[in-house]
Amino acid sequence: AQSVTQPDIHITVSEGASLELRCNYSYGATPYLFWYVQSPGQGLQLLLKYFSGDTLVQGIKGFEAEFKRSQSSFNLRKPSVHWSDAAEYFCAVGFYNTDKLIFGTGTRLQVFP
Amino acid sequence: EPEVTQTPSHQVTQMGQEVILRCVPISNHLYFYWYRQILGQKVEFLVSFYNNEISEKSEIFDDQFSVERPDGSNFTLKIRSTKLEDSAMYFCASSFRGETYNEQFFGPGTRLTVL
Numbered sequence: 744a745q746s747v748t749q750p751d752i753h754i755t756v757s758e759g760a761s762l763e764l765r766c767n768y769s770y771g772a773t774p775y776l777f778w779y780v781q782s783p784g785q786g787l788q789l790l791l792k793y794f795s796g797d798t799l800v801q802g803i804k805g806f807e808a809e810f811k812r813s814q815s816s817f818n819l820r821k822p823s824v825h826w827s828d829a830a831e832y833f834c835a836v837g838f839y840n841t842d843k844l845i846f847g848t849g850t851r852l853q854v855f856p
Numbered sequence: 857e858p859e860v861t862q863t864p865s866h867q868v869t870q871m872g873q874e875v876i877l878r879c880v881p882i883s884n885h886l887y888f889y890w891y892r893q894i895l896g897q898k899v900e901f902l903v904s905f906y907n908n909e910i911s912e913k914s915e916i917f918d919d920q921f922s923v924e925r926p927d928g929s930n931f932t933l934k935i936r937s938t939k940l941e942d943s944a945m946y947f948c949a950s951s952f953r954g955e956t957y958n959e960q961f962f963g964p965g966t967r968l969t970v971l
Contacts, residue, residue: 747898775957786860786947787899787962794957833899837957842889842912843901844960 745770749834749847757855758826764819764850766834774836776817777844778808782830790832793817804828829854858882860963862948868969869938877933877966879948888931889949889960890923892916899947905931938970 748767756762768774775794779787791802798810808819817834834847861880869875881888890902903913905923922934931950935942945967949960 779962784964786964787949789959789961792957792959835899839957842887842904843914844891844899845901846891846899848898 745845747834747836747845747847749832749850751850752848753851753853755853755855756824759823762819762821762824762828762852764832764834764852766817766819766847768815768817768834768836770815770836770838772838773812774838774845776808776810777835777837778802778806778817778819779833779835779846780804780830781833781849787833790819824852824854826854826856828852860948860950860961862946862963862966864966865964866967866969868971871940871970872937875935875938875968877935877946877948877968879931879933879950879963880929881931881948881950882961883929885950885952885961887911887951887953887958887960888923888925889951890933891947891949891962892944893947893965894941894944902933935968938968940970943968943970 746769777792778790781787790806791800793800793810806821831849831851833849835844837844863878888905893899903917904911920936924932945965947965948963951958951960
């Protein structure tokens, strides 16, 4: 079945540690790929997106993500996490022939000082 | 920086009542969307709207739901007769162009609680 999977529901890291949030998709064609972040009481903010070209994309707040076609993955990374990064992170996919974004279930990131 | 706003932030209603959720999209955007997130579940697409008509809708968006752009700034989602299972966070979004490679800007959401 077509799906977007974020296997980690909750991740806890120490401030300054590196971070990787996983996202896998299951679709026949390569979708457009997105990572959104949601802080408490806030809307969904776009961190970065991939449409084509360079498979390593840079986003805001020091985040990057790498598209790996062979693994159908689009993992989000940050080399050094800050306490303000604590939030919920959503991977999403889109396609050229549709308006809708399809979201994963989200990963809640907790950061310890 | 322009942003999408939504009112109210929290709405409590009785089952069977009508509710209207309001959104003010970014002013020069042309495409408007509603998504919802039931507690503990993923964000789900409901409907997209362009040029005063629905351009796409999901199977969730049944006859109980309707959308409208009543004036030049507001975009509303109406639920005619709410059910318990309509309890969710409802997000409005807007984009300048259609197709998903154009960034959709999301509002902070309205939490709907149906009692």
